Amino acid sequence: MSSDNILSIPDLIAKKRDGLELNPEEIQQFIGGIKTRDVQDCHAGAMLMAMFLKGMTEGEICSLTTSMRDSGERLKWPQFRGLVVDKHSTGGIGDKISIPLAPALAACQLKVPMMSGRGLGITGGTLDKLESIPGYRTQLTDEQIVKLISTVGCGIFSQSPKLNPADRYLYSIRDVTATVSSNALIISSILSKKAVEDLDALILDVKYGISAVMKTPELAENLAHSLYKVSEMLGIRTYCYITEMNNPIGYCIGNAIEIQESIDLMKYKSGHSNDLEELVCEQGGRLLLLTDKVKTIEQGREMIRETFKNGSALQKFHDMIIGQGVSETIAKQLISDDESIIGSILKLGDVHYQGISSDTGFIQSIDSFKLGTIVQRLGGGRLKSTDKLDYSVGIRLLKHVGDPIQQNEPWAILYADTDATQRYPKVLDDLTTSLIVSSSSVEPLQRIYKVIGST
Template sequence: MTSTLTNCDHILSIPDLIAKKRDGLELNTDEIQQFIAGLSNGDVQDCHVGAMLMAIFIKGMTEKEICSMTTSMRDSGERLHWSQFRGSVVDKHSTGGIGDKISIPLAPALAACQLKVPMMSGRGLGITGGTLDKLESMPGYQTQLTDKQITELISTVGCGIFSQSVKLNPADRYLYSIRDVTATVPSTALIVSSILSKKSVEDVDALVLDVKFGSSAFMKTAEQAENLAHWLYKVSEMLGMRTCCYITEMNNPIGYCIGNAIEIEESIDLMKYKPGHSKDLEDLVCEQGGRLLVLTQKVNTIDEGREMLRETFKNGSALRKFHDMIIAQGVCETIAKQLISDDDNAIGSILKLSDMKYQAISSETGFIQAIDSLKLGTIVQRLGGGRLKSTDKLDFSVGIRLLKHVGDSVEKNEPWAILYAGHDASHHYPKFLDDFNGSLTVSASPVVPLQRIYKIMGST
């Protein structure tokens, strides 16, 4: 029997509906809603989904179509509701970057500022590390929570970082799995509907979106990132979420660490406000967190917001929230206490890095002009710190620690980075040492320190 969809005027078969989009025509709200409903009721098969995704990828979608797609995906399952915290529920989403661990210190810092942060995060995609993967390098950390557990976590601790459950937005989970194998991941319409359907499921009042561009980002140019940010902002405002989009540079790694366990270590260093912590990471966390404080009218200016966030690191309140969050999500109290302690040996015994280490050595004297995040991200992925297939088991001990960053001076033969790799690294990636040493660009002249933020779009 041929599957059909119905709107107020006539009946369309699924192939006819796909053909309509293939020919560049606009799908109405009823057609989109019933197509999404068909994912769960069996009317729409995998072959139909693949064909529709490719038609959308090639022909695009209008503003109305994207909004309808987003709300249909959002409504495909259960939703979180926070009427008791109205005006204080926030989240942040990044399109992904090398060394991007912003969410990990940001969520507890915002909770320390009396905001509520139900942060539904994802796993690594390609060379881009996943927040959930990093958190799972802490023994016991549970990312899969029930709705009841999420409600309890947000009501008591104030923040949680967890995965998308089978009941929350199942349409996105299904569509994403098909996108990944049909070369349709980069579609602007599909990216927007995927991101915003997840965020609207969270019932947030305010949202910060970090759209990255550069060699290791999905969007290679600032213009592409600006176009995506434009659509994200437009649709999120239509959905009732006060939103600000940051367009940020992603040619160079964020902070000093790349990997899973090693990025948890760096995040904890910031929450301790430990001497030598990454100023690059701190500035991005305080900027985006400060913006959420402005959007929720907890402060009047972004300067006030930045300083309120920074104070949670200085006074230890963000670190205490982090401690409470990881215990609530399964980490035993003994390990949680060790992680926030000043005992580096205890922390190192939990967040274990490989004992097989390699140094990258500068071949010249000068100033660091660039650090190739694409090469470094690829090294970590290929050596087991990321996935080549969805079924791959991660090696949390793989990672890179930068000793220098853009703008710093460097001497010839001076180490500028350390790679923690497995004993069979050359088997997994024969040219990893060449790529590791070749990831640095040095200038004879002084270099302006890295400017991450290219543009800010949206509510102020």
């Protein structure tokens, strides 16, 4: 674009406001203006609203994503070409898949630089869960990230100020301008962070349901198709999973309690959650297939499962948390078989409430939105960004969808540190009404609705 044709920032906003397509140079000009401060908060808010209302083509989204990616430094892995992978979820209640998945993939000789996030609304964040481990550091320098990935093979860390600063800035503006739910802006935010990681393959898990951003399978599928297309345009081999989020994943909801459950899976203890195992093995197996480590998805699933059975994923988890600041003593205790020591590190609240079934029959559903709200209101999540978390708050499910249950039988335990009924008067009502029981048998929950991608 010649200097004679360069539009001002207000003119770029007006162009988008009028429903016209911005070319790559114009999008780069706008994102570059964030760094030079030619773009002020009022400009950013107006442009985001124009993008929200008028929509964006896939070409525009790809240009926005690459411009955001290039707004700061990028990780580069020329020495590991073909082996660098990651997974991202749009968020869910009890969604701790990343925590056992990253070490399992590292045990399969893949490299996993997993830049993760914190809780949003009632949804718990992977970093928040990991920070319930004393000493765990989420903020790493680029040099520390490179060392961790080169030696251990995996790391789960936060976005540093040098990586993708445009996304951090725009997200803060989206949050106060009611533009968070724009598909175009969701896609560019997710994929710009993943593109910074210099990935060879990526799994995207798009949730739908009462506690997800996308409430229906159709809305989730629409987002997943666009995520897939833009990711492929960026040169990242990608599969998108559309998964159910009306019911919690696994047996545990909270911070410390989800770390406990993740460790139980990595130890392959009897009684661990089948749906958690299914999702971890499925998504990990797909990444092994995308990187040509296996020839079939079935082989990939079994390769991931074997890392739990033989303890290699657990060892990688041990090495990863040491690499991110945890003492060798605590790391060793967490992978030991002494449940009392593990419980003393990952402490749960002393005040316990039981969810009791009022009916006899079969569990039809467990309301993930109500349970997520309980954990959030009791301090396990944030009501505002500055809130400190109470890692000890959590819910342990004793039953899953499809299980038989008797009247007056406990189906859940709530852990809290103080009188929960004073902090959240609805807590017992919401706990009780989260369970729906059917008089007739119910099929076990099917998490995976659809898979989008091509090998």
